[in-house]
Amino acid sequence: MFIFEDSKQAEQFYNYVNIKFGLNDVNVYEDIPFEIDGKQYFFAFYEVEIPNKTLNLFPLVFDLALNVAFQNEEMQPYVSGETEMISRNGNWYLAIEVYSDLEKDCLEDASFSKEVVLEYLRTLKKEYLATHNYNEIVFKD
Numbered sequence: 340m341f342i343f344e345d346s347k348q349a350e351q352f353y354n355y356v357n358i359k360f361g362l363n364d365v366n367v368y369e370d371i372p373f374e375i376d377g378k379q380y381f382f383a384f385y386e387v388e389i390p391n392k393t394l395n396l397f398p399l400v401f402d403l404a405l406n407v408a409f410q411n412e413e414m415q416p417y418v419s420g421e422t423e424m425i426s427r428n429g430n431w432y433l434a435i436e437v438y439s440d441l442e443k444d445c446l447e448d449a450s451f452s453k454e455v456v457l458e459y460l461r462t463l464k465k466e467y468l469a470t471h472n473y474n475e476i477v478f479k480d
Contacts, residue, residue, distance in 0.1 A: 341435040341446060341460045345386065346468070352384065352433055358473040375455050380445060382437045382460075388429040435460060 345352060357367045369383035398419035405417050437445040437456050445456045470476060 341437070341457065341464075342387075342432050343464050345431045345433045349386070349431070352386065352467060355467050355470065355473050355476070356384070359476045373459070375452075375459050378439070378452070380437055380439045380452070380456065382435050384436075385434045387432045387434055389432060390429045 353367055356362065356371060357364060360371055360373070362371070368385075370381050371383070372379060372381055374380070402414070402417050402419045406414055409415075437460070439445055439452070442450055442452060444450060445452045447453070450456070466476070
């Protein structure tokens with residue numbers, strides 16, 4: 340798998356692939372054909388979210404300080420009951436797999452086409468992240 344962080348909005352890679360490869364919204368997620376040095380390859384991609392979790396201890400510490408200051412015998416939730424203790428922010432990643440009629444996984448270590456496929460995918464990634472109007476790609480190719 341070739342994985343990279345996608346800083347763009349959801350469905351942007353779909354739109355990019357759809358326009359770049361002229362797929363007309365047919366089989367955009369899988370079996371996308373491309374050529375390297377006259378050899379036919381295919382790729383499929385997946386959008387994956389990996390959430391970041393952070394623990395917010397400030398409300399609990401603040402409540403503890405207030406309870407000590409007010410000399411409460413039992414812990415009273417002044418702020419901690421109203422706020423989330425755990426916050427989640429997601430990062431989106433694109434995972435791409437490449438295969439051909441000759442190889443099931445062109446990115447595995449033993450693959451004879453691994454290096455040229457990786458170079459192609461790195462170029463594809465750079466173009467995707469640098470392009471904002473995907474119709475421009477049609478005129479580049």
